[in-house]
Amino acid sequence: MKTKLLTGKLTTKQGLVIGTWYVNLLLAVVLWATTSASLLSSGSPGGILLAIGRLLGILATVFALTQFLLMGRILWIERPFGLDHLASYHHFNGLAAITLILIHPLFVIAGYSLAGHTNYIETYVNVLQHYSYVSWALLAEILFVLVVATSIYIVRRKLKFESWYSVHLLVYAAIVLVFFHQFAVGGSFIGHPLARGYWYAVYAFVGVNVLFFRFSLPTLNLLRFRFKVSRVVAETPTTTSVYIRGRNLKAWPAQPGQFVLIRLLSRQYGAQEHPFSLSAIPANDEFRLTIRHSGDYTNSIVDLKPGPFALVSGPFGRFTSELAVTDKRLFIAGGVGITPIRSLIKEAVDQGKDSTLLYANRTPGDVVFNDELSALDKLRVINVYSDPPKGFKSAMGYVTAEVVQRLVPDFKDRDIYLCGPPPMMAGVIDGLLASGLPPKQLHYERFSLHN
Numbered sequence: 001m002k003t004k005l006l007t008g009k010l011t012t013k014q015g016l017v018i019g020t021w022y023v024n025l026l027l028a029v030v031l032w033a034t035t036s037a038s039l040l041s042s043g044s045p046g047g048i049l050l051a052i053g054r055l056l057g058i059l060a061t062v063f064a065l066t067q068f069l070l071m072g073r074i075l076w077i078e079r080p081f082g083l084d085h086l087a088s089y090h091h092f093n094g095l096a097a098i099t100l101i102l103i104h105p106l107f108v109i110a111g112y113s114l115a116g117h118t119n120y121i122e123t124y125v126n127v128l129q130h131y132s133y134v135s136w137a138l139l140a141e142i143l144f145v146l147v148v149a150t151s152i153y154i155v156r157r158k159l160k161f162e163s164w165y166s167v168h169l170l171v172y173a174a175i176v177l178v179f180f181h182q183f184a185v186g187g188s189f190i191g192h193p194l195a196r197g198y199w200y201a202v203y204a205f206v207g208v209n210v211l212f213f214r215f216s217l218p219t220l221n222l223l224r225f226r227f228k229v230s231r232v233v234a235e236t237p238t239t240t241s242v243y244i245r246g247r248n249l250k251a252w253p254a255q256p257g258q259f260v261l262i263r264l265l266s267r268q269y270g271a272q273e274h275p276f277s278l279s280a281i282p283a284n285d286e287f288r289l290t291i292r293h294s295g296d297y298t299n300s301i302v303d304l305k306p307g308p309f310a311l312v313s314g315p316f317g318r319f320t321s322e323l324a325v326t327d328k329r330l331f332i333a334g335g336v337g338i339t340p341i342r343s344l345i346k347e348a349v350d351q352g353k354d355s356t357l358l359y360a361n362r363t364p365g366d367v368v369f370n371d372e373l374s375a376l377d378k379l380r381v382i383n384v385y386s387d388p389p390k391g392f393k394s395a396m397g398y399v400t401a402e403v404v405q406r407l408v409p410d411f412k413d414r415d416i417y418l419c420g421p422p423p424m425m426a427g428v429i430d431g432l433l434a435s436g437l438p439p440k441q442l443h444y445e446r447f448s449l450h451n
Contacts, residue, residue, distance in 0.1 A: 013080035024202065025062055031195045032058045035188045050111030053104055054188050060100035061182065061199075064144075064175060065206045066093050072210040073261070073313055082318035084445045098148050101141055133181040140177035143170050179203060218263075218313045225252055227310040229264065230286060232302065235368050239336055240302045241279065241290045244310055249282035256281055256321065256343035257417070260314035262289065269308070272297055277340035278315065279369070290368060292336035319445040321347055324415040326441060328354040330408055332428060334399060334420020335361060338368050340445075341419055349378050356380040356408055360399040360420065362387045382407050399424055401431020412437055418444040 010018065032055050039051035069077060070090040078086060113123040127134050147170050182189065182199070189196045221227070230245035244262075246252070254260075256278070263273040274297060280288035293299045319340055329348045333341045338359065348355045355378065361367050363385060373381055384399050384407075397403065399420070404411055416432065418425055425444060432442060 011080060017077055017080060021066065025059075027198065028058050028062055029055070031192075031198060032188050035192050035195055044115065046111045046114030046116075048111075049107050049114060053107030053109075053111055056100050056104040056107055057182070058188060060097060060104050061178065063093055063097035063100060064171075064178065065202065067097060067171065068175070068206050068210050072214050073316070074209050074213045078316055079318075082445060083316040085318075094148060098144055101144050105137070105141070136177040137181035140174040140181070143174035143177070147171055147174070214313070218311050221252075222309060222311055225249060225312075227312050229304065229306050229308050229310060231306055232304045234302055235290060236366060238293050238366065239290055239368050240293070240304075241288050242301060242304065243286055243288050244312070245286045246282070247285060249285045249287065252282060252315075254278055254281045254287065254315040256347040257319040257340045258315035258317040259340065260289070260312050260316065262313075263311040264304070264308045265311060266308040268300070269297070269304075273311075273313075274298075275316075279339040279342045280346070281343050290336070290339045290342070317445055319417070319419075319443060320344075323443050326413060326415050328410075328414040329356070330404075330411055330414040330416045331355065331357045332399060332404065332416060332418045332420070333357065333359050334424045335366065336368065337418075337420035339419075341417055342369055342372070344417055345373075345376070345379060349376050352378070354414075356382065356414070358382050358384065358399060358404060358407060360384045360386070360424065364388065399428065401428050401435060404428060404432065405435060412441075415441050415443065418442070 036051040036054050039047040042048070067090060070086045070093060073083070081089075109120060109124045109127065112127065113120045116123060118126070128138070189199065225246035225248065227244050227246045229242060231243045233241045233243070235241050258281075259275055259277040261273050261275045263270065276289040276291055278287055279290035291298050291301050293302070317340075321344065329344075331341045331345055331348075341357070345355060345357060357373065357379060359367065359373075359381060361383065364370075364383070367373075367383065373379065384403065385396060386398055388396060408414075411432070412435075416437070418428060429442065429444065433439060
């Protein structure tokens, strides 16, 4: 299932973020017009192509810098939208950026070729020989193409998160190369102090935000809260809980349903950073992550020993009770999808909300938090098993929209929080919306950043 882009009425904060982006885009186009209008009105085909090429370069820069902001974990952007929605915007914005990056030089070289009455290849070779920063731009273009192509391969092959993360680090090198090329040979900047000043400010704004929110803030939080692995508990044969202790965690703004990106500062795990949901928000200065064994990194978590410090980014996500519009809850979880829902359940029960959990697993032995859930007297739990032991009495099969309607007839009176395998989520979402459930009562996030 692909996360849908936000639709409907925007919130004030969402509107401000999107409005700021459009204002920057407008200013960029206006500055281009002030420096390239004479080329458009010259009547020269070469001049017109060159002006269009400059515009495409400006737009490519806007979209490339937007990529940094979208996935820079920048809280004033993430909080209104949620990191999963930003991952979707990142995908579409990236396609726009790479398209503009590829066609920008085609128009510029064609413009110079027509103006100088030389063939295209000869002009391109001449430009590369005489302007070293154009060679830098070519290298940046190759890096951008490499990132996009490799990312598509990683996502389609469902390879490791750290592979996707490592590849994206190349974008930092590419944007540095673009910066020098842009200001050294860009016709919209040479001899135009206002344009140069504005774009210096834009680069500085993006750079400061990314450096602070992605790198400095997690380090500051580590120094402030002293996050440290306190204990590791095997929940089931395929899931493990890691407890992180800190100091004064009441000041850490975690909400039920959110997730973090965590880097364990040890020799074995320090090179990798992964996203995990909070299965329990801080209580007594300790919070919990519950991790499914699904790869080399997560399979070895059960052997993790207490002691390592943890670099924590977040919390992130809008999968919280703030979205609720009714006083009743239906939680639908599939397998390890219970992890963000577990903390939401605790919050709802503590608030006295009428709460039902529809929990899908393969067998009873795969149920995570069985004792914890059973201890919540005010929670109605309906287990659904796809492969229960012979003679075991419970709902059987897979959770679908039809199963939800049959087992929880008043589902339309509830806010529904859903988390599980993508095929299950896609089927349940489509079916419930088709049944007439108001979209504002259905809440879900896809906890994957490489969209």
